[in-house]
Amino acid sequence: MDRTDQAGLGVAVVGHGVVLAALAFGLMRAGVPAAVSEPIEISYLEDVALTSASPSPAAAPPAASVAPALGPVEEAATAPPLPARREEQVAVDRGPERAAPPPQRDSRDRRRPDEGRAAATESRGSQLGPDFLKGLGRDPASRTQAAPAATMSTQAAASIAQAIARQVQPCADRQVYPGPGAERIVTPIHLRLNRDGSLAARPRVGAQRGIDDENRRYAERVADLAIRSFVECAPLRGLPAELYEVPRGWSNFTMNYRMPG
Amino acid sequence: MRKSNVRMNRIVAPLLSLLMANAAFAQPQVEPPPATTPPSGEEEQLVVDVTGGQRAALPIAVPYMPTPQAADTAAGNTAALGRQVAEIVVTDLRNSGLFTPIGPSGLRAVSFPQVTAPDFPYFSTTGAQNLVQGFVQANANGSLTVGCYLYDIAAGSELTRQGYVVQPRDWRRAAHRCADTIFSRLTGEGGYFDTRIVYVSETGPARRRIKRLAIMDYDGANHRFLTNGQWTVLTPRFAPDQRTVAFMTYEGERPRVMVYEMESGQTRPLVRESHMTFAPRYSPDSRWIVFSMAINGNTDIYRVPVAGGAPQRLTSAPGIDTGGSFAPDGRRIVFESDRSGSQQLYVMNADGSDQRRISFGGGGYASPVWSPRGDLIAYTRTGAFRIGVMAPDGSGVRTLTGGGFAEGPTWAPNGRAVMFTRGASAGQLYYVDVATGVTHRVPTRLDGSDPDWSPLRD
Numbered sequence: 001m002d003r004t005d006q007a008g009l010g011v012a013v014v015g016h017g018v019v020l021a022a023l024a025f026g027l028m029r030a031g032v033p034a035a036v037s038e039p040i041e042i043s044y045l046e047d048v049a050l051t052s053a054s055p056s057p058a059a060a061p062p063a064a065s066v067a068p069a070l071g072p073v074e075e076a077a078t079a080p081p082l083p084a085r086r087e088e089q090v091a092v093d094r095g096p097e098r099a100a101p102p103p104q105r106d107s108r109d110r111r112r113p114d115e116g117r118a119a120a121t122e123s124r125g126s127q128l129g130p131d132f133l134k135g136l137g138r139d140p141a142s143r144t145q146a147a148p149a150a151t152m153s154t155q156a157a158a159s160i161a162q163a164i165a166r167q168v169q170p171c172a173d174r175q176v177y178p179g180p181g182a183e184r185i186v187t188p189i190h191l192r193l194n195r196d197g198s199l200a201a202r203p204r205v206g207a208q209r210g211i212d213d214e215n216r217r218y219a220e221r222v223a224d225l226a227i228r229s230f231v232e233c234a235p236l237r238g239l240p241a242e243l244y245e246v247p248r249g250w251s252n253f254t255m256n257y258r259m260p261g
Numbered sequence: 262m263r264k265s266n267v268r269m270n271r272i273v274a275p276l277l278s279l280l281m282a283n284a285a286f287a288q289p290q291v292e293p294p295p296a297t298t299p300p301s302g303e304e305e306q307l308v309v310d311v312t313g314g315q316r317a318a319l320p321i322a323v324p325y326m327p328t329p330q331a332a333d334t335a336a337g338n339t340a341a342l343g344r345q346v347a348e349i350v351v352t353d354l355r356n357s358g359l360f361t362p363i364g365p366s367g368l369r370a371v372s373f374p375q376v377t378a379p380d381f382p383y384f385s386t387t388g389a390q391n392l393v394q395g396f397v398q399a400n401a402n403g404s405l406t407v408g409c410y411l412y413d414i415a416a417g418s419e420l421t422r423q424g425y426v427v428q429p430r431d432w433r434r435a436a437h438r439c440a441d442t443i444f445s446r447l448t449g450e451g452g453y454f455d456t457r458i459v460y461v462s463e464t465g466p467a468r469r470r471i472k473r474l475a476i477m478d479y480d481g482a483n484h485r486f487l488t489n490g491q492w493t494v495l496t497p498r499f500a501p502d503q504r505t506v507a508f509m510t511y512e513g514e515r516p517r518v519m520v521y522e523m524e525s526g527q528t529r530p531l532v533r534e535s536h537m538t539f540a541p542r543y544s545p546d547s548r549w550i551v552f553s554m555a556i557n558g559n560t561d562i563y564r565v566p567v568a569g570g571a572p573q574r575l576t577s578a579p580g581i582d583t584g585g586s587f588a589p590d591g592r593r594i595v596f597e598s599d600r601s602g603s604q605q606l607y608v609m610n611a612d613g614s615d616q617r618r619i620s621f622g623g624g625g626y627a628s629p630v631w632s633p634r635g636d637l638i639a640y641t642r643t644g645a646f647r648i649g650v651m652a653p654d655g656s657g658v659r660t661l662t663g664g665g666f667a668e669g670p671t672w673a674p675n676g677r678a679v680m681f682t683r684g685a686s687a688g689q690l691y692y693v694d695v696a697t698g699v700t701h702r703v704p705t706r707l708d709g710s711d712p713d714w715s716p717l718r719d
Contacts, residue, residue, distance in 0.1 A: 160307060161309045164309045165309050168309070168313075169313055171313075172311050172314065173315060174315065174390070175315070176317055176319040177314050177316045177317075178447075179448065179449065179677075179696050214636070217449040217450055220449060221447065221448065221449040224420070225314065228416060229311060231415050248305060248307045250307055252307075253306050253307035253308065254306050254308050254309070255308075255309045255310075255311055257313075258310075258311075258312050259312070259313070259314035260312055260313065
């Protein structure tokens with residue numbers, strides 16, 4: 001080993017030392033990397049109730065949910081709508097035997113306000129899903145009743161849209177396919193409803209989409225079928241009265257109809 | 262015949278206005294679908310998406326049609342005509358394969374005032390989605406008025422109405438027109454019930470087959486022969502204006518294309534040339550006829566003005582070029598040729614330029630016919646003898662008929678159905694719905710072949 005080799009070896013040893021020191025220093029400074037984004041909370045519409053616009057959660061335990069006993073379907077015409085003022089609703093004693101629902105899901109009676117007035121001890125069967133109107137308490141002591149759904153949340157809108165679609169679906173399924181390409185036509189019909197779920201005005205056909213040279217001849221017929229789909233299953237039943245006249249409420253909505261491919 | 266048609270048209274328009282003005286209709290109307298702009302702020306509206314429908318026949322109720330006052334006419338009593346008109350409407354709709362008519366027997370009788378004020382609650386119990394009502398009335402001048410109304414039962418609304426004033430001999434046409442109106446409104450397609458068929462009526466043993474030109478309504482009614490059977494005839498083709506029929510005859514042992522004048526019953530040769538001519542077909546504007554002419558063993562396609570003149574040669578390839586058929590816009594012609602060694606389909610411009618092959622399957626393709634819609638070409642698949650369709654560019658090949666000998670397609674005027682001959686020795690006429698495949702036999706007095714479907718009558 002001559003002098004040059006010794007110098008080179010020395011430089012190499014010093015260089016490795018510097019690199020090791022730098023790495024050790026960097027590892028000491030390194031913390032847990034910050035999350036790029038917050039985790040996404042996923043919920044399924046079928047399992048999520050309408051959410052109220054309550055600014056704060058209820059402090060008191062929410063009232064228990066009561067499963068409705070199936071009764072005869074009440075004719076909409078025989079039950080004129082009442083103002084949906086929650087303060088006027090009659091509370092129903094649920095009894096202590098019912099288990100309280102999880103605190104993150106306030107429960108409430110599924111009946112409409114006008115039904116609750118007429119029959120405090122009788123529960124009507126709803127045509128909606130079992131969790132459709134959860135989210136607001138019926139207990140007078142609960143603060144949740146002070147926060148009626150003055151606005152329609154996205155989830156509530158989706159739930160109502162599903163409820164409407166479920167009622168219209170049997171009538172939509174009866175419509176007869178006119179011919180090739182008709183399935184590409186999307187027909188919006190604008191609907192105005194009364195509080196009892198009946199039509200308040202003639203359905204109005206909007207600008208159809210998906211029309212091409214092949215299916216143009218079916219456009220008028222598909223518009224007929226869109227209207228028939230709704231009219232045959234009207235009046236709608238069981239929609240929440242408190243969400244009737246709010247923005248994006250079901251008093252005035254658009255139904256996009258199309259035929260299956 | 263023409264005078265009758267013109268007279269009817271003159272009367273129908275005022276009648277419709279009269280009906281519209283006088284009848285008191287209180288049914289709620291649904292806005293027609295012409296595109297309307299969504300209301301402002303629609304994006305803030307609740308939106309519901311619904312997808313639904315079924316591929317099935319549409320149930321439609323057709324009760325007997327009343328008469329305001331029973332009266333005897335040249336076609337029979339108006340009360341009886343009301344029943345017959347309803348039955349024809351039912352038959353037309355059922356034969357299309359797209360409807361399941363309910364009635365007329367078994368349905369509650371409809372009074373004359375109820376024609377414009379239907380008992381929707383009752384008809385909703387029949388399972389029908391739509392309702393056809395009408396009436397038959399005798400007029401002072403001997404004509405008949407047939408009213409035809411279509412309702413949506415669930416919506417309780419009127420969808421369309423038509424009134425027809427016809428001479429008593431044309432009462433069946435009024436029924437067919439009513440069915441056409443209903444078909445058109447409920448399917449979005451034009452109708453095809455008020456049409457006629459010209460075909461070759463056949464009888465006798467195979468060696469001495471008698472073939473006559475015959476014409477009839479699309480449903481087999483009003484049948485009559487145009488030729489007496491002395492000479493064999495083939496390939497009759499309607500002019501779109503239905504004033505003439507071109508066909509091939511062996512008259513005088515000289516096979517050639519003749520033109521039959523519907524009004525006078527006279528025939529004349531299409532061209533003066535002495536060569537064999539065959540396979541005629543009119544242009545959509547009724548001004549031209551394409552046909553084939555064999556000269557010195559080579560067959561090419563020519564066109565000639567219907568009024569007469571010198572033929573213009575459109576093809577020149579060696580072999581047999583024949584079966585020319587115009588596109589509905591008159592700009593192109595589909596034809597068959599064996600220039601490649603087998604019968605295949607080709608498309609060319611109406612002047613003979615830009616000839617392109619569009620079929621490439623095994624076996625052969627023959628007797629192409631361009632759809633009145635322009636979207637499809639029907640043909641006979643030789644060898645298997647099936648009826649098929651393809652797009653004008655050769656794509657989308659589809660077979661319409663199953664087992665059994667089938668040939669000679671012709672389109673319904675709405676392009677929805679294809680009529681053809683089934684059976685090699687004793688042919689019968691059938692038509693098949695292109696979309697659904699539903700097939701229906703057309704009644705003929707004798708055996709039938711080589712049909713040609715007329716356009717809708719004026």
